[in-house]
Structure formats: structure tokens, C-alpha cells
Amino acid sequence: MELNAGLNGIMVIVAAFVGGACIGSFINATAMRTVAEKKWWGNERSVCDTCGHELCARDLVPILSYSLLGGKCRYCGAKIGIRHFAAEIISGLLTAALAVRWGPSLALALSLVILWLSLFNSMTDMENGFIYDVPAVALGIVGLGLRLAGGWPAVLEGILGAALGFGFIALIILIKPGGMGWGDAMLMIGIGGAVGWKYCIFCLYFGFLIGGIVILPLMLKKKLKRKDAVPLGPFLAIGSLLTLFTGNVLVSRFAALIGSYPGWPWG
Numbered sequence: 001m002e003l004n005a006g007l008n009g010i011m012v013i014v015a016a017f018v019g020g021a022c023i024g025s026f027i028n029a030t031a032m033r034t035v036a037e038k039k040w041w042g043n044e045r046s047v048c049d050t051c052g053h054e055l056c057a058r059d060l061v062p063i064l065s066y067s068l069l070g071g072k073c074r075y076c077g078a079k080i081g082i083r084h085f086a087a088e089i090i091s092g093l094l095t096a097a098l099a100v101r102w103g104p105s106l107a108l109a110l111s112l113v114i115l116w117l118s119l120f121n122s123m124t125d126m127e128n129g130f131i132y133d134v135p136a137v138a139l140g141i142v143g144l145g146l147r148l149a150g151g152w153p154a155v156l157e158g159i160l161g162a163a164l165g166f167g168f169i170a171l172i173i174l175i176k177p178g179g180m181g182w183g184d185a186m187l188m189i190g191i192g193g194a195v196g197w198k199y200c201i202f203c204l205y206f207g208f209l210i211g212g213i214v215i216l217p218l219m220l221k222k223k224l225k226r227k228d229a230v231p232l233g234p235f236l237a238i239g240s241l242l243t244l245f246t247g248n249v250l251v252s253r254f255a256a257l258i259g260s261y262p263g264w265p266w267g
């Protein structure tokens with residue numbers, strides 16, 4: 001029995017990794033098409049970024065194709081952008097880790113929506129410094145929709161989260177224009193709406209902490225000027241994912257301030 005349970009667990013983790021990697025591949029492709037203002041669907045075939053050769057199924061297997069081809073195009077030998085591989089492996093690993101963290105539950109469904117949509121937003125933000133409103137707000141809408149399963153208190157927690165996320169970034173933009181963009185505020189509407197207000201506090205905290213740790217040294221070395229636009233979306237996304245793993249411990253640490261219940265569906 002125990003051996004079977006262990007085997008089943010491993011198979012679920014492997015399936016989550018493979019499924020997550022495939023979705024990461026799809027997210028990467030749609031993010032690139034969005035930035036290039038191409039259609040997501042229809043006759044658009046996947047092609048090599050360099051030579052434009054149409055790619056076939058064996059070129060498009062997540063993680064494996066990139067690894068077997070040594071990160072080079074089969075047809076022209078040009079380097080394939082690491083972003084393809086990175087999106088697949090990050091999505092695969094985090095999907096599996098979240099599946100382990102939450103098990104089959106609404107918390108897992110909400111976590112995966114957060115992972116995949118914030119990955120999309122991070123990729124467009126890193127490519128052209130732009131967080132698109134539609135996928136950012138979609139995260140909030142899907143998040144609030146899932147919250148309906150927890151009743152109105154759960155929806156209210158999400159609305160407060162969206163307001164907190166948006167309000168906090170909007171305040172920074174108003175106090176010190178130029179540092180952050182409205183795209184970041186829109187992204188936090190989505191993340192806050194999905195995680196609820198208590199988790200949202202820690203998403204913001206981690207996002208700014210990690211952003212600061214990465215950006216400050218670059219500024220000190222003068223590689224980055226004060227006025228340079230820095231994509232903050234990826235840091236907010238990393239902060240949110242850290243919160244999904246550590247949020248319950250953090251909420252209990254600060255229970256005296258915010259109560260010990262971490263909010264639906266995390267409790």
C-alpha cells in the first residue's frame with residue numbers, strides 16, 4: 001500500500017511537471033506573439049526566431065527539444081533564446097512544487113492561475129517593459145471567480161486584496177512619478193484579487209525586497225541610472241510565488257496584527 005501511494009505521488013509530480021512545462025511553452029509563445037502584435041491562433045505556425053524555418057513537432061517538445069538540440073536551431077544552427085527553455089522549466093518546476101504544496105484543491109487551482117498569468121506578464125515586461133492590462137486584470141477576474149466557491153467573505157477578501165495591491169503601487173506612482181508604471185499597478189490588481197488582502201501584503205513585501213536586492217547594487221555600480229525603467233513585474237511575480245509557499249507561516253507570525261486566519265482558500 002505504502003509503496004503504491006509513494007509511486008502515485010511521484011507520478012502526480014511528474015505529470016504536474018510535464019503539464020506545467022507544456023503550459024510554460026504555450027505562455028512563452030503567446031507572450032512573444034502579444035509583444036510582436038501577432039495573432040495567438042489561426043494559421044500562425046511556430047518558426048525559428050532567426051531563420052524563420054517552420055518548426056515541426058520534434059522541435060517543439062518542451063525542455064527536451066531545447067536540450068537535445070543543444071539550444072540551437074536544427075535548420076540554421078542559430079542559438080535558440082534561453083527564454084524558451086527558461087519558461088518551460090520554471091513553469092514545470094513551480095507547477096509541480098505548487099501541486100505538492102496544496103494537493104488537489106481550490107488553493108492549487110488559484111495558485112496555478114497566479115503562476116501562469118504572472119509568468120505571462122513577467123515575460124512581456126522583461127521583453128518590452130510592458131505589462132498588458134488584459135492578462136493582468138484577467139488574473140483578478142479569474143481569481144475572484146474562483147473565490148465565489150468560498151462564498152462572499154472570500155470574494156470580499158479578494159476585492160480588498162485588489163484594492164490594496166493597486167492602491168499601494170498607485171500611491172508610489174503619485175508620490176514619485178517615473179519609478180513604477182501603471183502596468184505594475186494593474187498586475188497587483190490581478191495578484192491581489194487572486195490571493196486576498198492578507199497574502200497581498202506579503203506579495204508586495206517580497207516583491208519590493210527582492211527588487212531592491214537586485215536593483216540597488218546595479219544602481220550603485222552605475223549600470224543602472226535612477227531614471228532607467230526597470231521591469232518590476234517579474235519581482236512582484238516572484239514575491240507572489242514566495243508568498244504562496246510561505247504565506248501561512250508569515251500570517252501566523254503576524255497574527256497579533258492581522259489575525260491568524262490566512263484567508264480563503266489558504267486556511
Ligand SMILES: [Zn+2]
Pocket residue numbers: 048049050051052053073074075076077078
Ligand atoms: Zn533557424
